[in-house]
Amino acid sequence: MRLMVYSHDAFGLGNLRRMLSICEYLLKDQTDLSILLVSGSPMLQAFRLPKGLDYIKLPCLNRGQSGTLFAKYLGTELEETLKWRSHLIHSAALHFKPDVLLVDKKPYGIQKELLSTLEHLETHQPKTQKVLLLRDILDSPVKTIGEWKRQGYYQAIQSWYDQVLVVGMAELFDVAQEYQFPLPIAKKVHYCGYIRKSSQGLNRMELRWFLRIKPSEKLVVVTPGGGEDGYPLVKAYLAGLKYLPNQVKVRSVILCGPEMPLSQQQDIQTQALQYSGVEVQAFTDNLIGYLDAADAVVSMGGYNTLTEILALDKRTVVVPRITPSQEQLIRAERFMHNGLIRAIHPNHLQPKSLMQAVIAQLEDRAAPSLELDFNGLPNIANQLSNLFLRPPDREPALA
Known part of the structure; x- marks a missing residue:
């Protein structure tokens, strides 16, 4: 059996x-x-790939915080780069x-680069x-519905998927x-639950021993995901350490993220020298292990990071990204409403307020009002296994 995977890759590491x-x-x-796997992510080579999985690396695109697409590394025009990517996907x-x-x-991929392949x-x-995978929240309903109508995504799903x-x-x-899916599309939707990942490195006790965490100390892990826009969050956390009460003993691990600019990483390293018990790393391929070792987590509101934290039943303070998409803000609000996290706009x-929220989470033991379903991986596997065994059942593609 052969599965081809197209991974959206214009910002951060979440999709990959x-x-x-x-x-x-x-x-x-x-x-x-x-x-x-077909993707333009610059971090593909940093992950351990299991036997049976290979990849084709596309030229990198980026949409940054402005939302405007451009070629990330090559001095090529956007249209030229998209044609190149489309050709590589088609050839694959x-x-x-x-x-x-x-x-x-995206049903058509970035800027319809999947159309010729479809x-x-x-x-x-x-x-x-053909299967479309959507995370729980894309953007605000108003923005998403407008975009899907303009891009023809509703018709694309009805015709192709x-x-x-x-x-x-x-x-x-x-x-x-x-997102106001028409009935023919709504009938194709299956809610699989959230994805739970397992650690591939040191476990909780091993990491706490490696980090020399004393029984009297609390470990706080700070992770802004890929890190491209995570500097303000990390900077605020470091500045907030001076507001820790003397009786609260906290050790901190800051994972900057591989896409945080080097100058910002260096600035964080310099700031961290002012405080004892702070370790700064650029990247780890065992994020799950660090999250598991933590007593509390400070993060942004990305799908992967947030669900991985909650799958481990960790207390977290979330500062969501609000541009160019409202996705993280909406997720943070929904999760906070159900008692799953604390969030700060x-x-x-x-x-000071960030550190107060961290202390509150270290002390809070209240149960959330909603239990999350973390059976996403087995449910996806079941759905795809069924597809390998049956012929397609959909309307003809548009001419």
Whole structure:
């Protein structure tokens, strides 16, 4: 069986980490499966790839905080870069001949770079099943509905795709209802629950021993995800350490993220020297292990980071990103409403209030009002396994 995976890659590491988690689980679940991952993420080579998974690296794009796409490293025009990426994706499908195509987030890919591949598969390999994977929240309903209408995404799903898998819960955010999916599309939607990842390195006790955490000390892990826009959060946390009461003994590990500019990482390293018990790292491939070792976490509101924290039943303070998308803000609000986290709007971020929230989380033991479903990986595996065994059932593609 052959699965081709398209991973959206214009900002941060969230999409890549989520798709790699799915690929790794599928390879354990299906012994006769080969997976080809197609992505432009610059961090692909930093992850351990299991046997059965290979990848094609596309030229990098970036949309930064402004939301405007551009070629990240090459001095090429956007249109030229997109044509190049589209050709590489098409060529991969032509030669790999996937039984299932799993597409992350955008039905046509970035700037419709998947369109020629979809057309090719429909014409030359019509038995290939096409699946769209959506995270729990994309953006505000108003913005998402407008974009999907302009881009023709509703029609794309109805014409091209066999299933829509949502890694989330309708109880927290009903994607089909919030984004006004027409009935034919809503019938294709399956809510799979959130994704739970396992640690691949040192476990909780081993890491706490490695970090020399004393029984009387609390460990706080600070992670701004990929880190490209995480500097204000880390800076506020470091400045807030002076507000710690003397009786609260805290050790801190700051994971800057591989995409945080080097100058900002160096500034954080310098600031951290003012405080004892602070360790700064650029990147770890065992984030789950560090989260598991923590007593509390300070993070942004990305899907992967937040669900990984909550899957470990950790107390967290979230400062969500609010541009260019409202995704993290909406997720933080929904999760806070259900007692799962504490959240601070970035416009109100102050060192003292951030540290007060951290202390409150270290002391809080109240149970949340909603229990999250973390069976996302086995549910996705079940849905895809069924697709390998049955022919497509959908309307013909548009001419």
